[in-house]
Amino acid sequence: MAEDKPMSESEQQQLLKLRDRIDAIDADIGRLISERAQCAQDVAEVKKAHSDGDIVYYRPEREAQVLRKAMDRNKGPLDDEEMARLFREIMSACLALEQPIKVAFLGPEGTFTEQAALKHFGHSAVSIPMSAIDEVFREVEAGAANYGVVPVENSTEGVVNHTLDNFMDSGLKICGEVELRIHQHLMVSDITKTENITRIYSHSQSLAQCRKWLDAHYPNAERIAVNSNAEAAKRVKGEWNAAAIAGEMAADRYDLKKLAEKIEDQPDNSTRFLIIGTEEVPPSGCDKSSVVIAMHNEPGALHNLLEPFHRHNVDLTRVETRPSRSGNWNYVFFIDFEGHITDDNIAAAMKEIGEKASDIKVLGAYPKAVL
Numbered sequence: 332m333a334e335d336k337p338m339s340e341s342e343q344q345q346l347l348k349l350r351d352r353i354d355a356i357d358a359d360i361g362r363l364i365s366e367r368a369q370c371a372q373d374v375a376e377v378k379k380a381h382s383d384g385d386i387v388y389y390r391p392e393r394e395a396q397v398l399r400k401a402m403d404r405n406k407g408p409l410d411d412e413e414m415a416r417l418f419r420e421i422m423s424a425c426l427a428l429e430q431p432i433k434v435a436f437l438g439p440e441g442t443f444t445e446q447a448a449l450k451h452f453g454h455s456a457v458s459i460p461m462s463a464i465d466e467v468f469r470e471v472e473a474g475a476a477n478y479g480v481v482p483v484e485n486s487t488e489g490v491v492n493h494t495l496d497n498f499m500d501s502g503l504k505i506c507g508e509v510e511l512r513i514h515q516h517l518m519v520s521d522i523t524k525t526e527n528i529t530r531i532y533s534h535s536q537s538l539a540q541c542r543k544w545l546d547a548h549y550p551n552a553e554r555i556a557v558n559s560n561a562e563a564a565k566r567v568k569g570e571w572n573a574a575a576i577a578g579e580m581a582a583d584r585y586d587l588k589k590l591a592e593k594i595e596d597q598p599d600n601s602t603r604f605l606i607i608g609t610e611e612v613p614p615s616g617c618d619k620s621s622v623v624i625a626m627h628n629e630p631g632a633l634h635n636l637l638e639p640f641h642r643h644n645v646d647l648t649r650v651e652t653r654p655s656r657s658g659n660w661n662y663v664f665f666i667d668f669e670g671h672i673t674d675d676n677i678a679a680a681m682k683e684i685g686e687k688a689s690d691i692k693v694l695g696a697y698p699k700a701v702l
């Protein structure tokens with residue numbers, strides 16, 4: 332590294348002054364954050380005084396509004412997302428004063444789902460790893476966790492069927508969504524003989540997302556699908572001839588070395604996750620809704636279903652078909668659209684569809700992902 336030339340007297344003075352200024356600003360920020368935290372504690376008192384049952388401290392619609400305001404106000408030099416991320420953490424700490432929030436996620440520790448949970452709730456949330464998607468649902472249904480985080484679709488590999496299937500039988504509501512850019516890395520432990528890798532562990536979706544790269548670089552290695560990327564990372568710790576494909580968090584958590592970075596075939600690979608809880612969320616001003624609708628098996632069923640959405644100007648963002656599992660669920664459609672389920676045009680469309688559908692269930696209305 333090049334040696335810096337010594338600073339002149341006036342440069343040193345300038346630096347001292349700037350650092351004094353930063354110290355003074357930090358003191359202001361600290362005081363303001365404490366003041367904000369005190370307000371959040373006062374909010375908790377009002378919520379307690381008002382409620383006679385279970386108190387809901389976490390308000391997804393309000394949090395989305397706070398983050399959007401932080402972005403709207405921002406004039407740089409930090410970019411909007413960076414500013415919102417800072418506010419995300421301040422709010423997370425303030426909420427923890429009201430109630431330490433418990434979030435179950437598809438584990439083990441180090442999965443992309445954990446990264447999504449932290450992105451959505453901030454680092455003051457207590458996150459609980461579960462070993463399967465159904466267990467995340469059960470943990471929230473049983474009240475052992477306040478919220479759950481599960482993956483729902485990937486931009487290259489499509490929908491996570493397991494998550495959709497769980498919604499068919501569950502009374503839980505979707506109360507938020509998170510989007511995460513997914514980067515996959517090939518990683519090994521310190522005992523791996525890197526010239527001798529004969530098996531590569533990962534979740535089936537991750538193996539699929541890196542198919543071309545693996546064909547080109549490790550055509551002869553056995554690809555072994557395991558429950559999660561983090562489990563793959565754990566396995567390679569004890570096997571000298573194995574590597575794992577997983578994300579940054581897994582490499583950190585399990586102390587693995589990255590042999591190759593960003594090996595996903597699609598550079599804009601991203602995954603969408605859902606936040607599940609027991610509460611319905613009021614409108615935040617910029618929302619999405621998800622429903623599941625069963626239609627009778629007859630000609631024109633899909634047209635009859637989609638036409639009212641079109642006529643009432645509802646923008647569909649996703650339509651997913653799943654095989655039905657019982658007699659009256661002949662065709663099951665999972666549909667996401669822009670807007671809150673209580674909006675007039677949406678309520679009108681849903682009323683008409685309800686007259687033709689054999690079954691209809693609102694999975695939730697929730698703020699559009701801010702970060």
Ligand SMILES: C=C(O[C@@H]1C=C(C(=O)O)C=C[C@H]1O)C(=O)O
Pocket residue numbers: 370371374388389390391393394397421422423425426429
């Ligand atoms: C302070 C409140 O409670 C929680 C904390 C928030 C915050 O720190 O801004 C926002 C919403 C709630 O999750 C509130 O409801 O306003």
